[in-house]
Amino acid sequence: MTLPKEAELLGTNSGELELKGSGASTVVKLSTDGQRRVAALVGGPSAESSGGVYLGLEKVRGTFDAAVLNTYINLPEDARPADHRDLMTESVGLYGLRRASTLQGENKSPGLTFLLDITQILTELLTSKSLNSEEIRVTIVPDRPLPDSITIVVGRVSIFTTSSA
Amino acid sequence: MIYNAEDWARLRNAVFAVSLVAWVVILLEPRASACCAVNAAGVSWTVLLAAHPPASLAGNWALMLIAMMAPMLVAPIYHIRISSFARRRARSTMLFAAGYGTVWMVAGIVIVAVELIAAWRMPGSYLPATIVGLTAVLWQASPFKQRCLNRCHSHRPLAAFGFAADLDVFRFGLEQGLWCTASCWAAMLFPMLLPEAHFTAMAAVAILMFCERLDPPREPRWRWRGFGTAARSLSLRLRGPQRDPAPLTAVS
Numbered sequence: 027m028t029l030p031k032e033a034e035l036l037g038t039n040s041g042e043l044e045l046k047g048s049g050a051s052t053v054v055k056l057s058t059d060g061q062r063r064v065a066a067l068v069g070g071p072s073a074e075s076s077g078g079v080y081l082g083l084e085k086v087r088g089t090f091d092a093a094v095l096n097t098y099i100n101l102p103e104d105a106r107p108a109d110h111r112d113l114m115t116e117s118v119g120l121y122g123l124r125r126a127s128t129l130q131g132e133n134k135s136p137g138l139t140f141l142l143d144i145t146q147i148l149t150e151l152l153t154s155k156s157l158n159s160e161e162i163r164v165t166i167v168p169d170r171p172l173p174d175s176i177t178i179v180v181g182r183v184s185i186f187t188t189s190s191a
Numbered sequence: 192m193i194y195n196a197e198d199w200a201r202l203r204n205a206v207f208a209v210s211l212v213a214w215v216v217i218l219l220e221p222r223a224s225a226c227c228a229v230n231a232a233g234v235s236w237t238v239l240l241a242a243h244p245p246a247s248l249a250g251n252w253a254l255m256l257i258a259m260m261a262p263m264l265v266a267p268i269y270h271i272r273i274s275s276f277a278r279r280r281a282r283s284t285m286l287f288a289a290g291y292g293t294v295w296m297v298a299g300i301v302i303v304a305v306e307l308i309a310a311w312r313m314p315g316s317y318l319p320a321t322i323v324g325l326t327a328v329l330w331q332a333s334p335f336k337q338r339c340l341n342r343c344h345s346h347r348p349l350a351a352f353g354f355a356a357d358l359d360v361f362r363f364g365l366e367q368g369l370w371c372t373a374s375c376w377a378a379m380l381f382p383m384l385l386p387e388a389h390f391t392a393m394a395a396v397a398i399l400m401f402c403e404r405l406d407p408p409r410e411p412r413w414r415w416r417g418f419g420t421a422a423r424s425l426s427l428r429l430r431g432p433q434r435d436p437a438p439l440t441a442v443s
Contacts, residue, residue, distance in 0.1 A: 032198045035276050038351040055352065057276050084348045136345065182348035184274075 036060030036079070036185045037162070043180040049167035051101070052183050061159045063187050067145070068152040077188040078145045081115060081164065085137035085181030087127040093120045093178065094169040099147050100157060101165040112150075116142045117169070120178070137181060144185070194273075202272065203265045213258035218390065239311050252299040256292065259379070259397040260371070263343075263404050264291070267367050270346040271360055279351075283360040290364020291371070298372045306383045320384035327377035334411035339374035341408040343367065375400055 037056035382392035402421035
């Protein structure tokens with residue numbers, strides 16, 4: 027078994043992302059080195075040695091535990107998510123969100139953090155040349171529309187990579 | 192974001208080494224420590240200030256901070272490292288240290304002033320140290336202390352690009368410094384007011400402050416705190432690996 031080496035940040039969005047109703051989108055801007063590392067997933071000189079690429083949803087906060095968030099990579103604006111299942115990465119359940127969002131609770135810091143493996147989908151998008159190498163659009167869609175009074179906040183959306191030891 | 196035990200260990204060892212160097216300097220030259228530097232027996236306030244110029248006091252205070260506080264910064268520095276682009280890590284860490292140090296240096300003006308006044312008005316007396324020691328014990332058990340400790344555990348998302356990233360890590364340093372100062376002010380003041388045994392008191396306070404950061408955040412309320420997690424961890428290490436329970440066997 028190979029253990030992941032040190033993780034490295036490739037890019038982030040510009041601030042907090044508020045999810046209301048049927049979700050929201052943000053753009054993750056990649057650093058110069060991040061663009062090179064992502065491009066190396068397909069046929070680059072270090073393609074074999076590169077590890078996974080992960081989407082990070084950091085410090086997700088809110089008071090609505092009963093939601094499941096579906097995340098999409100490169101979903102076109104105004105497109106129906108149901109028509110682009112191939113662009114969906116993974117789903118995350120927000121069980122424990124309310125408790126994790128309490129500042130003085132038992133949690134080390136407010137919010138939940140999720141890491142989703144997007145290696146496969148990025149590789150496919152790069153192979154089909156349908157991915158902008160500088161920016162990656164990330165769309166987060168609840169499986170059911172959130173009630174009007176509910177807002178879920180994602181502290182930061184980021185993309186990481188690890189290389190195999 | 193992605194925890195790596197080896198990376199954590201490397202950072203921890205580097206930070207501990209910095210702290211150790213500061214401790215060695217204090218041990219070899221006790222007057223280099225702020226808490227050991229003031230001797231005011233039988234001198235006037237003017238002479239006292241002349242004998243302890245502000246630059247010297249500030250340098251000594253900074254050395255004391257590095258020795259005592261550095262081990263508590265492993266977690267926030269690791270958070271910065273894994274939240275920043277690789278090329279920005281050193282710069283972000285320096286900006287964080289600058290923010291954190293700024294708060295403690297400002298607090299040091301008050302703390303060192305109290306030390307000077309106590310040494311001037313009651314040279315060689317244990318009364319100031321006793322009063323502050325009792326206050327520190329009360330503060331240690333109070334819910335207000337727990338609120339500060341909980342805030343010290345809070346590591347918010349950081350911007351990654353440009354000036355926003357620099358500003359964010361500096362602000363993060365200010366925040367950590369503020370809650371750390373609020374949490375530790377009484378414990379830091381206590382050894383500085385002791386007429387003797389400064390080094391032993393400093394070491395004891397440093398160990399207490401390090402151990403209390405190992406405890407997870409809790410609901411703020413009155414309770415004794417400080418060595419819970421450290422004692423459990425030490426106990427597990429001393430007992431060594433435990434045997435697995437006997438496997439279940441079928442009963443015929």
